[in-house]
Amino acid sequence: MRGSRRTAASAWATLSRAADRFALPLAGAGTLAVLAAVFYYPVWTVFVEALGPENPVWAILTSEFYMGAAHGVFAHPLRVPGDVAAWLAEVHIVAGWTGLLPDLFVVHPGVRKGLFGFTAYQAALSTLASVALGLPGAYVLARFEFPGRRTLQSLTILPFVLPSIMVVVGFVATFGQFGTLNGVLSTLGLERVQFLYTLEVVVLAHAFYNAPLVTRMVATAWENVDASAVETARSLGASPLRAFRDVVAPQLVPALAASALLTFVFTFMSFPIVLALGGLQLATVEVWLYARIQQLDYATAAGLATLETVVSLALTYAYLRYEGSQSADGTANPLARHRLFDASGPREWLVRSGIGVYGVVVAAVFVAPLASMVLASVGGLEEPTLRWWRFLVDRQASGGRTQPATAVRYSLQFGVAALAVALPMGVVVGAFSARGGRGRKVVDAVLMAPIAVSGIVVGFGLLRSLVFGVEVGDYRVSLVGPVVVVMAHAVAGYPFVVRNVAPMLSAVDSRLVESARALGASRGRALWDVELPLVWPGVLAGAAFAFAISIGEFDSTVILAGDGVYTMPVALKRFLVDRTAGPSTGPAAAMGTVLLAVTAASFVVIDRVGGRYRP
Amino acid sequence: MRRRDYLRSVGVGAAGIAVAGCLQVEDTGDDSTATTTTDDATTTEGATTGGTTSGDAETLRVATYDSFFGEEGTAGRWLKAAWEAEHDSTVEFSAPSNGVNQFIERKREGVGIDADLFVGLNTGELVRVDEALGDDQRLFDELAGEVAASDRIKDDLRIDPQNRALPYDTGYISLVYDGTTVEDPETFEALTTDEYEGALLAQNAQTSDPGRAFLLWTVHEYGPDEYLDYWQRLVDNDVRVLDDWQPAYDAFLNGERPMVVSYSTDQVYYNDEDQLPRHQVGFLNDQGYANPEAVARFADSDEPELAAEFVEFALGDDAQRNIAVNNVQFPATTTAELPEEYAQYAHEPPESVTFTYDELAGNVGEWTEAWARQVATN
Numbered sequence: 001m002r003g004s005r006r007t008a009a010s011a012w013a014t015l016s017r018a019a020d021r022f023a024l025p026l027a028g029a030g031t032l033a034v035l036a037a038v039f040y041y042p043v044w045t046v047f048v049e050a051l052g053p054e055n056p057v058w059a060i061l062t063s064e065f066y067m068g069a070a071h072g073v074f075a076h077p078l079r080v081p082g083d084v085a086a087w088l089a090e091v092h093i094v095a096g097w098t099g100l101l102p103d104l105f106v107v108h109p110g111v112r113k114g115l116f117g118f119t120a121y122q123a124a125l126s127t128l129a130s131v132a133l134g135l136p137g138a139y140v141l142a143r144f145e146f147p148g149r150r151t152l153q154s155l156t157i158l159p160f161v162l163p164s165i166m167v168v169v170g171f172v173a174t175f176g177q178f179g180t181l182n183g184v185l186s187t188l189g190l191e192r193v194q195f196l197y198t199l200e201v202v203v204l205a206h207a208f209y210n211a212p213l214v215t216r217m218v219a220t221a222w223e224n225v226d227a228s229a230v231e232t233a234r235s236l237g238a239s240p241l242r243a244f245r246d247v248v249a250p251q252l253v254p255a256l257a258a259s260a261l262l263t264f265v266f267t268f269m270s271f272p273i274v275l276a277l278g279g280l281q282l283a284t285v286e287v288w289l290y291a292r293i294q295q296l297d298y299a300t301a302a303g304l305a306t307l308e309t310v311v312s313l314a315l316t317y318a319y320l321r322y323e324g325s326q327s328a329d330g331t332a333n334p335l336a337r338h339r340l341f342d343a344s345g346p347r348e349w350l351v352r353s354g355i356g357v358y359g360v361v362v363a364a365v366f367v368a369p370l371a372s373m374v375l376a377s378v379g380g381l382e383e384p385t386l387r388w389w390r391f392l393v394d395r396q397a398s399g400g401r402t403q404p405a406t407a408v409r410y411s412l413q414f415g416v417a418a419l420a421v422a423l424p425m426g427v428v429v430g431a432f433s434a435r436g437g438r439g440r441k442v443v444d445a446v447l448m449a450p451i452a453v454s455g456i457v458v459g460f461g462l463l464r465s466l467v468f469g470v471e472v473g474d475y476r477v478s479l480v481g482p483v484v485v486v487m488a489h490a491v492a493g494y495p496f497v498v499r500n501v502a503p504m505l506s507a508v509d510s511r512l513v514e515s516a517r518a519l520g521a522s523r524g525r526a527l528w529d530v531e532l533p534l535v536w537p538g539v540l541a542g543a544a545f546a547f548a549i550s551i552g553e554f555d556s557t558v559i560l561a562g563d564g565v566y567t568m569p570v571a572l573k574r575f576l577v578d579r580t581a582g583p584s585t586g587p588a589a590a591m592g593t594v595l596l597a598v599t600a601a602s603f604v605v606i607d608r609v610g611g612r613y614r615p
Numbered sequence: 616m617r618r619r620d621y622l623r624s625v626g627v628g629a630a631g632i633a634v635a636g637c638l639q640v641e642d643t644g645d646d647s648t649a650t651t652t653t654d655d656a657t658t659t660e661g662a663t664t665g666g667t668t669s670g671d672a673e674t675l676r677v678a679t680y681d682s683f684f685g686e687e688g689t690a691g692r693w694l695k696a697a698w699e700a701e702h703d704s705t706v707e708f709s710a711p712s713n714g715v716n717q718f719i720e721r722k723r724e725g726v727g728i729d730a731d732l733f734v735g736l737n738t739g740e741l742v743r744v745d746e747a748l749g750d751d752q753r754l755f756d757e758l759a760g761e762v763a764a765s766d767r768i769k770d771d772l773r774i775d776p777q778n779r780a781l782p783y784d785t786g787y788i789s790l791v792y793d794g795t796t797v798e799d800p801e802t803f804e805a806l807t808t809d810e811y812e813g814a815l816l817a818q819n820a821q822t823s824d825p826g827r828a829f830l831l832w833t834v835h836e837y838g839p840d841e842y843l844d845y846w847q848r849l850v851d852n853d854v855r856v857l858d859d860w861q862p863a864y865d866a867f868l869n870g871e872r873p874m875v876v877s878y879s880t881d882q883v884y885y886n887d888e889d890q891l892p893r894h895q896v897g898f899l900n901d902q903g904y905a906n907p908e909a910v911a912r913f914a915d916s917d918e919p920e921l922a923a924e925f926v927e928f929a930l931g932d933d934a935q936r937n938i939a940v941n942n943v944q945f946p947a948t949t950t951a952e953l954p955e956e957y958a959q960y961a962h963e964p965p966e967s968v969t970f971t972y973d974e975l976a977g978n979v980g981e982w983t984e985a986w987a988r989q990v991a992t993n
């Protein structure tokens with residue numbers, strides 16, 4: 001008896017040691033297997049078209065329409081110096097006198113940006129706008145205490161999950177000729193302003209989506225700054241500004257750069273929102289890519305997608321090299337927050353009035369579009385009605401094809417399952433990336449590909465490979481259904497976990513990990529016991545993003561799930577085209593409101609529960 | 616409120632008179648869906664009614680677009696109920712995410728088609744099918760010979776010289792304008808004048824049905840050599856080309872701009888006294904561009920005869936009336952009549968124009984791309 005018990009105990013110990021040792025490699029292998037099955041292979045089936053005899057990549061590079069003035073570099077490189085010289089010769093600097101002030105301006109002939117040039121240009125502007133709108137938010141959330149702060153922080157990434165069509169509806173209602181903002185302007189006796197169909201409103205809509213990314217990632221990093229380091233700097237005589245510059249800022253910049261990178265990559269591949277708020281005049285590469293796929297011109301589509309991905313991955317790699325060169329110490333001892341509604345002295349009042357102004361901007365850009373969607377679900381202020389909500393109830397009761405409650409249930413199930421897959425994937429890849437040199441950065445960049453490949457291409461690749469299946473002997477094996485949907489969602493979301501976790505992991509003092517290893521801990525055990533607790537805020541932020549990506553995902557869900565499996569955005573889309581209710585966006589707005597409420601509650605739960613179970 | 620009640624009463628009223636018993640079949644079918652299949656992800660719409668009919672009933676698999684059959688009150692639901700009441704077979708709808716392209720791709724890759732009929736094909740798409748697959752791979756086969764009712768299809772809607780695609784309804788693309796803000800422009804030329812500067816919302820012809828129809832209408836009017844010049848003048852007059860009908864129409868409803876490219880049936884939804892002035896239908900040069908929707912049978916269908924029978928049924932007068940009303944379109948046959956209340960608000964253009972298959976073949980892709988490049992000069 002005793003002998004067998006001892007054997008069992010030692011077998012258990014051996015088993016758990018083995019689990020310890022192999023957990024990390026197994027998780028790594030699992031990650032690669034999932035990526036290969038629902039991302040790399042499907043996407044490859046599309047990209048391979050770009051290698052065809054027509055050489056579409058070269059055709060694009062040498063086309064003035066796609067590349068603008070830059071096409072000359074590829075089409076006739078020898079003429080470039082001459083062209084540039086000719087252009088420079090046309091540049092005039094005009095100096096004048098306006099009567100009061102000297103006036104100096106440069107006149108130059110126009111440079112055609114081309115589709116790629118314009119796409120990069122609007123993405124750069126959108127990134128600037130997102131940082132400008134998001135950074136003050138990070139400051140307020142990280143440095144001030146006020147009632148509801150934690151909830152507000154959980155809700156920051158809410159805009160992330162909204163289907164673009166609802167954002168468009170919200171923006172038209174807010175920024176349109178007869179929208180809320182122009183209403184306010186005209187009440188103030190000011191003239192109405194044409195916001196829609198301009199580059200500005202497209203950039204603003206991009207900021208609506210992406211500023212929350214900046215806010216959340218930077219705020220998380222800010223909370224991880226070690227208060228004692230700042231105190232030390234201060235006690236050594238550094239001014240608050242100096243302490244910020246030398247101690248705090250270096251720890252924020254990686255998070256800021258990461259969020260700016262993600263914003264650029266996203267807005268570079270932006271599609272529906274550009275056309276709906278800007279029009280075809282402001283077309284981006286993705287617009288063309290979609291149209292080419294529709295026209296079955298796969299070679300050009302693949303060429304465009306390849307170039308898009310090259311741009312995104314090159315930027316990602318550049319960022320990763322930079323991230324690797326940064327190092328700072330993580331902490332469980334964050335800076336103390338100031339109380340927002342408690343100020344003394346003119347300087348503090350100034351800061352708080354600045355925050356007040358920021359609050360007004362946030363209300364206009366974020367709250368107003370969301371509120372106008374909720375308002376649209378009850379028919380607006382003038383003719384309030386509950387009929388769109390009754391529509392949802394009817395759909396539920398009739399047992400028809402699309403039932404709101406079923407959509408909520410699938411959304412939550414997919415979201416939670418995708419989270420459960422994306423978190424370990426992200427942490428493993430983050431740990432792999434955090435330590436190591438140039439070679440690892442290349443691999444890391446390639447592992448970030450799910451954010452750098454056009455969603456249209458991913459969807460099309462999934463259809464061709466997984467849905468159509470592969471011939472095995474006499475059978476065709478196709479891989480579809482809810483499990484595959486979860487995998488696809490996890491793959492789309494895991495890069496966010498990586499980018500939130502990796503910078504913090506690389507900031508963990510490597511001596512801690514080394515001593516754990518020296519004491520006999522496996523790499524996996526050290527990660528779990530030593531590093532994860534230190535970077536938990538990053539894991540939580542990543543979890544929120546992964547969940548949000550799953551909730552908002554549309555394309556691969558429709559392609560991989562059967563007709564009876566639908567999530568909230570899919571239901572919303574179906575209600576939008578449901579003409580039995582007329583051409584109104586009311587039913588979709590009601591479904592959008594449900595989506596908003598369910599997601600908001602989920603975010604709060606993720607943060608609360610996650611905050612409690614810090615390992 | 617009124618417009619919906621109105622629509623519902625017309626739709627259900629017509630269905631009620633014609634096939635009083637059908638709705639019940641659908642109801643029981645739906646009940647069984649609710650009780651037995653809510654957890655079963657793979658069961659589709661049509662399969663559930665198997666319980667109410669005999670176990671080995673034939674199944675007709677119809678691929679179409681979402682809004683054709685999604686909910687009660689759609690043309691697809693009516694067809695299914697009416698058909699199943701009279702026949703010992705089941706109709707099963709599906710909506711592939713990228714429409715007919717999915718089947719072109721399946722054919723190319725040698726993957727099974729798994730459907731008998733495709734519903735919702737337009738002329739441009741049929742051209743695309745043929746250009747993508749060539750002569751040796753046939754996605755659809757000849758159908759008109761097996762469907763007697765195809766003789767009654769209006770002449771100007773016959774889109775397929777090979778008699779595969781048979782139109783079952785048509786819409787007319789027109790302008791919808793807010794009569795309290797602008798006058799009826801009446802001509803294409805007027806749209807380029809100062810009076811209509813910054814007034815028009817159109818859609819991307821590369822991806823949107825009404826957008827493509829409007830573009831083709833301008834090609835029809837100005838010819839392949841001149842239409843780009845006309846569009847340059849439209850763009851200079853600040854026309855906006857949005858991605859799809861929905862955002863364009865939503866912006867129109869919000870008063871963002873007073874004119875939108877849409878359908879001539881607009882007033883079916885907006886016929887209140889206070890709404891009518893804001894929803895005027897404008898036929899440019901007294902024309903409307905017909906955009907027929909057709910049904911075609913897959914050459915790989917397992918049930919070719921059943922499919923032909925179903926098309927015959929869909930072209931019958933009863934079905935034609937119900938499809939048109941529920942789809943907010945016009946019948947494709949000469950004999951079908953619309954309920955008066957509906958016809959009063961669904962306007963037909965004095966002259967209907969459209970391009971035939973032969974005119975589009977080899978051209979529509981180039982016309983569209985050249986147009987898009989011209990509009991999107993960055």
